Amino acid sequence: MNPNKKLVIISKEKIFNKNNCSYCDNIDMKSIPEGLYKNFDVTIIAVKSTSYKFYKINIEKIKTASHIFSFLFKIFKTFKHKEVNYLLVSITPYTLFAYLLLFIFRKKIFVYLRSNGYEEYRTILGFIGPFIYHIMYTLVTFKSDIITCQERLVKKKSYNLVFPSEIDINWIKNKTKPSLSRAKLLYVGRLKVEKGIFSLLEIFDKITTDVELTILGKKENIKINNKKINLIGFENNVQEIIKIYDNHNITILPSFTEAHPKVVDESLARMRPVIIFEEIGHIIQDRYGIFISRRDAKSLLEVIGFILSNYSSILVKMEKNQLPTKQKFISEITQILV
Known part of the structure; x- marks a missing residue:
């Protein structure tokens, strides 16, 4: 860590504090600050949570706020330091107000766009959602340096492109071949509307053939009565997550909107093909195995059947993939922020 280079990471993510330790649910809120800590004096300003989170954040300076005024005041208190860079993670009402405060005081601002806010707000709020997001996007990107994981997220010509990843040596060693006796699908992610998981559950209710689905994610208030579906809850141990991938033969990502989902690269790293739906076809890029x-039972079963029937030849093509790594991602974002 170089104490002369100060970086304040500002996010709407919720952080739970207990016994002088801080926890989050979003892996980005852990991996990005920890990765940048080697080159910056990092401070996180986020939202306080009263419920337990799963990932422990190994950063000393973490400030959480219970409401927007406290949130902004904590940002204001950092102004006593000179030569500070500010990184806003995603565009939300909280980061919008943070941007306005930073802009008024002429601070150096970076904004990291990691998802398509237009599509997310449409999914959540309907037709008015993209209009609301556009106002926030226009303001927050006015005098900010943009960092993005997908060109489609940016409406300006000037931006910095990075490739988020959690892949390290653990993901690419000791690969195993799965059983193909029946289709065993795996979904890794949050149980949110925009993630398409409820749409996938409806599809599975119409499937009568021998197909299994395992859901790896934080258990919410959700009832699943389908015997083909297994909800195993959240897991934060990398080795255990890898084992879960290895115990399945296909990963499925049913999202309505995505930019650069890390779960796809993780699955490809473990040599497991991935099924997506038409809405996010743009994420394939130059990768094999997707x-x-x-979004219907008939088409899904056809794709599953094709993958299982051609599994060996698909794996040969997947060997050609050049996947991003965590080390390279942190290096990319570090160079931008220096």
């Missing part, structure tokens, strides 16, 4: 299905 297949598109329509």
Whole structure:
């Protein structure tokens, strides 16, 4: 860590504090600050949570706020330091107000766009959602340096492109071949509307063939009565997550909107093909092993059948993938912020 280079990371993510330790649910809120800590004096300003989170954040300076005024005041208190860079993670009402405060005081601002806010707000709020997000986007990006993981997220010509990843040596060693006796699908992610998981559950209710689905994610208030579906809850141990990937033969990502989902690269690193739906076909890029299905049972079963019947030849093509790594991602974002 170089104490002369100060970086304040500002996020709407919720952080739980207990016994002088801080925890979050979003892996980005852990991996990005910890990765940048080697080159910056990092401070995190986020929102206080009263419920337990799963990932422990190994950063000393973490400030959480219970409301927007406290949130902004904590940012204001950092102004006593000179030569500070500010990194806003995603565009939300909280980071919008943070940007306005930083802009008024002429601070150096970076904004990291990691998802398509237009599509997310449409999914959550309907037709008015993209309009609301556009106002926030226009303001926050006015005098900010943009960092993004997907060109589609940016409406300006000037931006910095990075490739988020959690892949390290653990993900690419000791690969195993799965059983193909039946389709064993794995979904890794949050149980949120925009993630398409409820749409996938409806599809599985119409499937009568021998297909299993395992959901790896934080258990919410959700009832699943389908015997083909297994909800195993959250897991934060990398080795255990890798074992779960290895125990399945196909990963499925049913999201309505995505930019650069890390779960896809993780699955490809473990040599497991991935099924997505048409809405996020743009994420394939130049990677092998990703297949598109329509959002219905008939099409999904056809794609599953094709993958299982051609598994060996698909794996040969997947060997050509050049996947991003965590080390390279942190290096990219560090160079931008220096």
